[in-house]
Amino acid sequence: MEGYWLFLALLVSALLLGFLSVIFVLVWVLHYREGLAWDGRAAEFNWHPVLMITGFVFVQGIAIVVYRLPWTRKCSKFLMKLIHAGLNTIALTLAIISLVAVFDFHNTAKIPNMYSLHSWIGLIAVILYSLQLVLGFVVFLLPFAPIYLRAKIMPIHVYSGLFLFGTVIATVLMGITEKLIFALKAPAYKDSPEEAVFVNTLGVLVVVFGGIVLWIVTRPRWKRPLEIQQKSGGKREGNEEGATMKDCKDTEKSNLEFSREARKQNLNLDDAGQRSTM
């Protein structure tokens, strides 16, 4: 792969930053706050940032870059789609549990739900993410959707995925802002106590993590080779394309068939088809 070492360095940096973000949010709630519990009180609320950063940021980020891993290139696209869908399902599950935690906490403390911009954008993101997952499953994983529909929906799927990822990170930043203002009283947020600096740093880590993930997936040279070959007019065909996948146990060829069919129908694969991420 072209630029393999740079890719590796960026991937390792992203993983480290994501992992560090999870450590930071755990230190935040366990050391600076009330810990973790499921009692309807502050310790239950604390599952909200922990699960959002672990699931909706870190796991979602991995789900996005998973198509780019060069070690998976010998695996079929179908297997990669399964992994992609699986990771996104984990991310959504954690996000939903995290929402239950915050609604529970609000209801126990008689705090209204859904009044803040954080909650508005966040809930819209979770709903759209669920729709994206269902639509992705029906259109790209199940074998029923016709080629033209897949080709039509793929760029929307890719863009929505990356845009939602960015929106989730923006929502995390709003959440951190809210929580630090509400939780820090003496000293207050404006007096920059240690906790404020620590959690602001968590916010910066999450932004840099998102920046690296988005950079990796938007580099054309790091796309799966099959897609690059199709972009340049399908230089490798038939047995040679099949050979690309022979080392992986799962030899599902739907991806290959899709590409041939799309080429017959003269679809613009660069613009509308076959790309797993931008």
Next chain:
Amino acid sequence: MEGYWLFLALLVSALLLGFLSVIFVLVWVLHYREGLAWDGRAAEFNWHPVLMITGFVFVQGIAIVVYRLPWTRKCSKFLMKLIHAGLNTIALTLAIISLVAVFDFHNTAKIPNMYSLHSWIGLIAVILYSLQLVLGFVVFLLPFAPIYLRAKIMPIHVYSGLFLFGTVIATVLMGITEKLIFALKAPAYKDSPEEAVFVNTLGVLVVVFGGIVLWIVTRPRWKRPLEIQQKSGGKREGNEEGATMKDCKDTEKSNLEFSREARKQNLNLDDAGQRSTM
């Protein structure tokens, strides 16, 4: 242009949303808050959201899509670069005045500066945006940078531009969150007074504006034709390329020369060169 009417519909939607956001922030500060003044007090602070949304969101958004306007395709790339740089300079100027307003307000009210995540991310964004502008001017507008350097830096310039645009929007959302928590007391933010709902709506408008701008500029089929031709191997050359620009008064050919030179040097224009936005 392929998909002209869809492009037009999206462009008009983006402009309406951007314009509406500016109206909303003006109504916020003039109707719900203390109005606008330059007195070191709350009315001076109010320039901060007004100038950020007008300059750093709306004008920056226009600066990003300006390369995509089909009516400018007969203009030289150099002229478009000048407009792009000019709009970004206006955006940065408004952002800096907006920062002065908030620092002035903080200093008068004895509120510490730079304690919040909003201020951290926001200041980093302004600094990186300034660097981006200077670097863009030196590398792409001045005629001194060698081709290989331009080709090397272009994808970074494009990505950084879009990433900073997203970061600015995230920072606006944090700013709205902060301000509503601090400003609304009786009734408080959590009681969802009219102002809270109105300003939350402003936040949603800004996100949708950003989403449409990013969608427009990341569609390959809406790139300037010259770039598309280069991607497909430079089918149109010489006089024909010149003819594309003949109707525009400014017939600067540096762009054309760049493309020929880059082709000679066998650079990957798709990946590394010549693209104005992703």
